[in-house]
Amino acid sequence: MRVRSVVEPQGLAAAEPPPALAEEPGQGADKAPLSGPVANSGIPGSVPESEEQALLERLAREAAEAAAAREAIGAISFDDYIPAARLSQRPLIQEQVQLPWPEGGGVPDGALYMGRFRLYIDEQGRVRRIMGETGNLLPPLVRLTQDTFSNARFAPGELAGRQVKSWIRIEVTFDARGIVSTRMLN
Numbered sequence: 001m002r003v004r005s006v007v008e009p010q011g012l013a014a015a016e017p018p019p020a021l022a023e024e025p026g027q028g029a030d031k032a033p034l035s036g037p038v039a040n041s042g043i044p045g046s047v048p049e050s051e052e053q054a055l056l057e058r059l060a061r062e063a064a065e066a067a068a069a070r071e072a073i074g075a076i077s078f079d080d081y082i083p084a085a086r087l088s089q090r091p092l093i094q095e096q097v098q099l100p101w102p103e104g105g106g107v108p109d110g111a112l113y114m115g116r117f118r119l120y121i122d123e124q125g126r127v128r129r130i131m132g133e134t135g136n137l138l139p140p141l142v143r144l145t146q147d148t149f150s151n152a153r154f155a156p157g158e159l160a161g162r163q164v165k166s167w168i169r170i171e172v173t174f175d176a177r178g179i180v181s182t183r184m185l186n
Helices: 049-072 139-150
Strands: 112-121 127-135 157-159 162-164 166-175 180-184
Touching: 112 139, 127 139, 139 166
Parallel strands: none
Antiparallel strands: 112 127, 112 166, 157 162, 166 180
């Protein structure tokens, strides 16, 4: 038996709902006929190759049109960034990032503030977005971290020898003793 599944790109809805199964009382879904066309393959419930190909082509065209529309208005989709753990070569920082101690203090005595961030790095090695994930950083410390890492330069991540968009995680710690540390995660 041939099984077909279609995965739609995120954010795009199918123009038509999938064919429904008609079921008669006492008849299982595996024996129910499709309400749509049936292939000439002789296998009940199968979809013709031409229809499947047409659907795949339509989905690819819609995804390309959506990407072109985002690019035209300057929008960036972060859905197509690959986690560093899935790459053959992770993004590598080009020079040490010195996260400064906040001007005027900003950290109460005895406090320890930590935060995890996701850095989205494009195929040229530029940081395109910095998203806070977890932590207890005060808003001025979040802004300081985002401002500092937005200027960082990376050798882009690679997948099978090709430079790709990717993301990495970092953890930042601000200690009331004046110690600021950063470490890469993943």
